[in-house]
Structures are given as structure tokens and as C-alpha cells.
Amino acid sequence: MKKLIELLEKLSSCPGPPGGEEPVARLIRQHLEPRCQINRDGLGSLIATKEGTRKKPRLMLTAHMDEVGFMLQNITDGGYLRLQPLGGWIANHLPGQRLHIHGSKGPVEGIVASVPPHFKKEPKSELKVEDLLVDVGAASKEEVASLGLNLGDLITPSSQFAIYNEKLLANKGWDDRVGCAVLVAAMKKLNKHPNTVVAAATVQEEIGSRGAVTAVEVTKPQAAIVLEGPPADDVPGVAKDSPQGALGRGCQIRLYDPSTIIHRSFWRWVTELAQKHKIAHQLAVRQSGATDARAIHLAQGGIPTVVLGVPVRHAHSHSGLIHLDDFRATLDLAMAILKNLDNKTLTSLLPE
Numbered sequence: 001m002k003k004l005i006e007l008l009e010k011l012s013s014c015p016g017p018p019g020g021e022e023p024v025a026r027l028i029r030q031h032l033e034p035r036c037q038i039n040r041d042g043l044g045s046l047i048a049t050k051e052g053t054r055k056k057p058r059l060m061l062t063a064h065m066d067e068v069g070f071m072l073q074n075i076t077d078g079g080y081l082r083l084q085p086l087g088g089w090i091a092n093h094l095p096g097q098r099l100h101i102h103g104s105k106g107p108v109e110g111i112v113a114s115v116p117p118h119f120k121k122e123p124k125s126e127l128k129v130e131d132l133l134v135d136v137g138a139a140s141k142e143e144v145a146s147l148g149l150n151l152g153d154l155i156t157p158s159s160q161f162a163i164y165n166e167k168l169l170a171n172k173g174w175d176d177r178v179g180c181a182v183l184v185a186a187m188k189k190l191n192k193h194p195n196t197v198v199a200a201a202t203v204q205e206e207i208g209s210r211g212a213v214t215a216v217e218v219t220k221p222q223a224a225i226v227l228e229g230p231p232a233d234d235v236p237g238v239a240k241d242s243p244q245g246a247l248g249r250g251c252q253i254r255l256y257d258p259s260t261i262i263h264r265s266f267w268r269w270v271t272e273l274a275q276k277h278k279i280a281h282q283l284a285v286r287q288s289g290a291t292d293a294r295a296i297h298l299a300q301g302g303i304p305t306v307v308l309g310v311p312v313r314h315a316h317s318h319s320g321l322i323h324l325d326d327f328r329a330t331l332d333l334a335m336a337i338l339k340n341l342d343n344k345t346l347t348s349l350l351p352e
């Protein structure tokens, strides 16, 4: 388990906003080479192939490398930076938080400007990310340039890895570095499987699954397993009824979200497999959100796809929490699918 925690720490600490996933790709490559044959697609997704005892079916195991971040949109005359969000942020969560701006001289830290309570007037309208300013300690455009910062630089939250109460892990970026960690751990462990497993660590999910669109073309799978870090709903006031993504209750099997109706016989087979192997799991019918399944299930005439998730509390913010038991359960369920999904089984799940 120590090695897995180290992997989770490294992957979540890595900076990798949409379009800037290279540090994550390098780390995944280090772990999977030479066990797998590695390819890259034109947008940057990393594709790692491991042939089993049979060539078919080709199973796509996928997680997205990008995390929510920003791009440096503009620099004011007074030396403040403006942000272009890359992915879903809530502006009210940002004032007072620190960011890393990845410039030409390495990362520069800044603070999102915050109006102290002394100066606070009644809010006129809802705060937008576009209204925020980042303070890097510079007083002019020239001083900003001297720090190596330029328009288009990528920006990530500044956060720190920590272990809470022995089993919960805190850091930024669990969506979807926890999925990347399941992908890496599964590919390392995998042997004697009746199929070919193609692991795709995709780019640019947070801005609309763009990397999945191209990765699936290269992967050419017959079925797909999407590994995610979906938002947990077990914080008081979030779920109307009982939570469907609670920390410590196991792997979340998603049945629906507005982007995808999950392949019915595939998720039923996966759920039975979880029961058979006594793997803790929870079912979720999500009323919002989307995953790379959106692009994958619609490719090549339709690909049966399931979505497995390790719930993340406080997702899309500077600090999220995951539970080690959920990570373990998701890894176990992904492994069980890869070891059991042969051509005959997959054919039995498809319409006659």
C-alpha cells in the first residue's frame, strides 16, 4: 500500500491543466514502460497497450490526465494577472487562494486578490472568474515579464498532499489523477488476461472530452472502462436523499449522467462481478456532469462503455479528499473486468 500511496501523491501533485498534461504523461510513461507498448496521439493522449492471451476483444481502460486550471488571459498595467478558466471553477472559492503560474522561468506563485471584510460592499452580482485578479507581487507589466510570465501561460492550484485519519488523502487534482493511479496500478498488475488492454490517459477532458475523441480513434476498442474521480455527495446539504457517492463506501458505478446512458447489460454484468468478488460498490444516477464516456460511447458505431469512480469530496477546488478503500475497490473491480471480459462474454452483452 505504501507504493500506491506514493503513486497517488506524485500523480495528484503533478501540474497538468488542459493542454499542459506533459508532466503527468511523463510520470505515467515512467511507470508503464517497458511493460506496455507506448504510443501518443496528436493531441497528447498517452496510449499503452498490453496484449493478453487473445488479440480480441480490445478493451480501452481510460482516465483523463488534465485537472481544472487556468490560462493567463491578460496582464493589467498595474501588474495583476487575469484568468481564463480551463474547466469548471466557482469564482467565490478562489479569493485568497494561491496559484502556480507556469512561466518560462519555472512556476511563479500568486494569490487570487481578495477584498478584505473592511472594504466589502454588498455584492452587486455574482462573482465571475473573469473578474478576478492574481497578485504575483509585481507592480507593472514589465515586472510581470521579468518573472518570466506571458499570455497563454498555464496555471494550476497550489496545494499540498496530506493523509487525514489514516485512510483519507488530501490534495488538488484528484479528478482525475485518482483515475490515472487506478489505470497505472491496473496495467502494472495485469497478467494472463483473455483480451488486449489498451490504456489511454487522455488530455483535455475538463473542457469537453476533446482528448477522448481522438484517443478512441487510435485505440479502436470493442468496449471501454472509464475511470473517474466524480464529486462525492456525502457532505451535509449536498444530496437531497441518501448519497450515491460517499467516501468509504466503495467504487461508484455510474448508470447515467446527462451525457451518457451507460450500456445496460454491461453495467449489470460489472455489478454482478463486483458482488461475486465481494467488492464494495455504490450505484449512481447522476443528474449533472459528464465524463469521457460521452465521446467514447458514440465513436465507431457505438462502444459499450462503463464508468467507475473513486468519489472525491470538495472536487474542482484547491483541496479534495479521497478514501483509500474506494481506490482499492475501484482497482479491484477494474482488474476483475479486465481478467474476465473475453470475446464470448462481451458478445453475450451485445444486442442479438
Ligand SMILES: [Zn+2]
Binding pocket: 064, 175, 176, 205, 228, 229, 230
Ligand atoms: Zn473527471
